[in-house]
Amino acid sequence: MTILNNPTKNIKDEKIIINTFSIFILLLMVNCSKDDFSFGSLQAPTNLQVAVELIGKTTANPNGDGSGKVKFTATADDAISYKFIFPDGTSTNAPNGVFEKLFTKVGLNSYNVTVVASGTGGVSTNTTVEVKVQSNFEDAEAVKLLTGGTSKKWYVSASEPGHLGVGQNDGDATKNYFANYYQAVAFEKAGAAATSCFYENVLTFSLDGGVMKFKLDNGGSTFFNSNYLSVGGGAGKDDACLVYNTGGLKTVALSPSESVVTRNADRLTQTRGTAMNFSDGGFMGYYVGQSSYEILSITDNRMTVRFVQGNNTGLAWYMIFTTTKPTQAVTDFTTLKFSDEFNTDGAPDPAKWSYDLGAGGWGNSEAQNYTNSADNVIVANGNLKITAKKVGSGYTSTRLKSEGKYKFTYGKVEVRAKLPAGGGTWPAIWMLGSDYATNTWPGCGEIDIMEHKGNEPNVIHGTLHYPGRSGGNGNGSVKTITNASTEFHVYKTIWTAASVKIFVDDVLYHTVANDGSLPFNKDFFMILNVAMGGTFGGAIDPAFTQSSMEIDYVRVYQ
Template identity: 45%
Template sequence: MKNRFKIIAFILVTALFSGCQEEDQTFGNIVAPSNIVIVPEIVGQDATNPNGDGSGVVNFTATADNALSYKFSFGNAEQNAPSGVTSYTFSNLGVNTYTVTVVAYGTGGVSSTATIDIDVLATYAPPADLLSALVGDGSKTWRIKSEKQAHFGLGPVGGAVAAEWYAAGPGEKSATGMYDDRYIFNADGTFTHIVNSTNDDPTVEVTGTVFGREPLITELGPHSETPVGADIENYPYQDYSENWVITAPGGVETINITGLGFIGYYTGGDHKYEIFSRDIPNEFTIRTTDGNSEFDWWFIITSEEEGATTGFETIYTDLLWSDEFDTNGAPNPANWTYDLGNGTDGWGNQEAQTYTNNLENAEVIDGVLKITAISTGSGYTSARLKSEGLFDFTYGRVEVRAKLPSGGGTWPAIWMLGSNYQTNVWPACGEIDIMEHKGNQQNTIHGTLHYPEAFAGSADGSTTVVDAASDQFHNYTVEWTPDVIKILVDDTVYHTYTNTSASPFNSDFFLILNVAMGGTFGGDIDPAFTQSSMEIEYVRVYQ
């Protein structure tokens, strides 16, 4: 009996061994990659600039015999590059020598390595205020600002209007795996993507889901999720770390994330995020071009957790009317008409300008409306646009993104007037000044209401100070309800008025955009003034 068990055991072991041998044979010959060649292309390199153009960008191509995929090591950073092609930005200022290592992987995971040394010039140092905004005291956590209109969207490649073709409404993508992600920019140059911030209490849990574009998201690995249109929602993924660096190609501040690192929605591409605007504290508007060069994808990110507001939460989120100024030439006649001439007594304020409908005074150029005040030598011309008779409304949120003119005597204004002003003479008709500015008082913004009990020099208003009013775009907003009127800059309320049924602020108003010169508010005009413009990216009205 013992011998019989030994024979049976011998037969089973032999069969198992034979079976394993047959499975091993499916790998074929295991051959380590050889003849690794690394070719660096230093951007901007020529006879005059042997170490590149100062951007620090180097494009790499690696090839090898019997290689299936590659990984690049740049010291502290690593990038997987299955095709052997990748790009990296070296940011240490001056000319520095870097050792780049390539690992080539072959059948069965065997690998070979090769290294090269390259000398690269980097001349760009990010401004201190940008680094402070992005990193804070050492690290800063960001998220998609899901509660804000157009926090995610798309538009044409190279477009100048944020989320021009599609803009997600507040909370619209709440079930996709996007809103619980967090993005940490550390001072040491590392970038951490937490894919589910809500499951890390009381201990860290690295699993979660992300949101991305089909089929580009397959770069992260295979998946079994069914596409929703062209999206893959709730793609299973894990927390990871990459590196980040700031560059400024063509003067555009850009966040570069290594490897497959991304923000918000996976689109492939070069993982470079241009900073479109960073005027609002703790908020960036960024965009990236997808791997198909099909769209620019736009995101609004914030370092404030949801609910940590500045004291303002709008009740109006449905876009009623807008002008995005996306057609060059004269302002859209379906939206705007003009006040013309020098008025009576300088429009009542002893202003010095004559309003025209000339293109030089009001023109849309590359997605921006420019209202320009110009010195003629004997006087001044400008423009005053209004929506009177074309768009009038009662209650809502008006948001205008604008950069203001400069120069002593300039007086730009974004405001609203009661539509019945011809029969209910001012101030009885009411006036809401969303933004007024004096070139003689740079960076001070005025928000004011005029009505019978408070008008002209005794009007109901407040002021606030913003940074670089004439150099950066800011959001000028009014929230107008039956109960209250709030005037804001960059989502911060600085003037509040309690509305009542007895006030004139319960009937239709229309919009006005203008740049005046001098007068009782603008003050003395600089004798050296030649011209300056108020630039407006959009006007939007929500109800």
């Protein structure tokens, strides 16, 4: 171990600076006597020393054991924190002054490391130490496979079972080499809005002057393990996608892996023995508080990694990546089974539509009274118009439905519509389970293809309701579009035994995985309506007089 002392300081100059600053503070206090100012003492650390330990250093190996590992221990009088700044552009805060750095450049190399000791009031002292260390580890093949020699993009291999998994990480040599606790099925995390961002990750490995770099493009949202939701400003008990900035380029250092896999000789064939270490908190798409990943296997187009959860070292996670972004086949339907093009002027076609009539709030404290009057519903100029109107102190509107005329299980629904405007308007294009009379809502199920609040213009809601997901707890997402009330847009749902997908203008923005436990495997019928106010529509603008939802067509394909 070598002790390097801090270079001599000019104490006289420091006193002049501190005294000048003190005079400034006194003047500020005199001129701002009406305010109560309180300043902590300013104390620059002194006697900064840095101990450098080359791991594995012996008489025969004066520059370390070839691992490239160096342990730094900084001490100083009156220091409250330390920071290490390395020549590869990375830096690390170490409140206790201790940090172990892995230097990966092969051969015997010298590095200048700056150590900053911070004192009270933000005053700091720094010094630079030179470190000469031997690094014998090299995995040129892994670098080439990761980067393609220049730059290469990787994606979560969502189509493979086990593309995300977790298992034990302990001394049981028979079980801690695979995801024995959980393995995701193909595209499992595309099934809910809370996790769908997971498959949007693009991981780019590149070479910059011989140094490997990494960038994670997460599309704006990161998939967080439930134990780390607070890092992304979230809370709850389930993994979730949260808005999170993954930062810029990270440096990737390769090192020998030290996991339980490599420590058991009989299991060495199950790992490459190489670990990737990302600088500045870098991670590979799923946040579990870890920046070191063991490469189990890698080819030109497929990679499997293993990593230990940051706050629970008993858990090891596994991920599979591919260089071709997987696409989930979307079941489409092309046979037109039901449609209304609204080309005949007058009342809606009675062979296709019936009405819900009356007031009473409809379970949502709504303000309108539904009628079948031409004042509220009419077909004209190739469009259906459902108009909400203020009448006296109340409101009237219309709710059309295909109940008793047409119902179906699975298919594609497309509705081209222009939405009403005005605070309190609540237009909806939706479907309800046909057994609602005997299977009380939400047991019957509800698919909201489109809902819109006049109080939140251009924000489109797509939501599913079912047991456990009723009212404001519906399983939904939102999509912001332009000119929702002045231009026509196509609102679409593709409904299969595997999923319910909701689109606007062919942009998918919400997916719910369907299975036998949900009420989306039986007949539903269509509903078109404009409500006023209520628990979703909100406050009605006192100046509101009337506004219409215009529908160009309704089409159902199977």
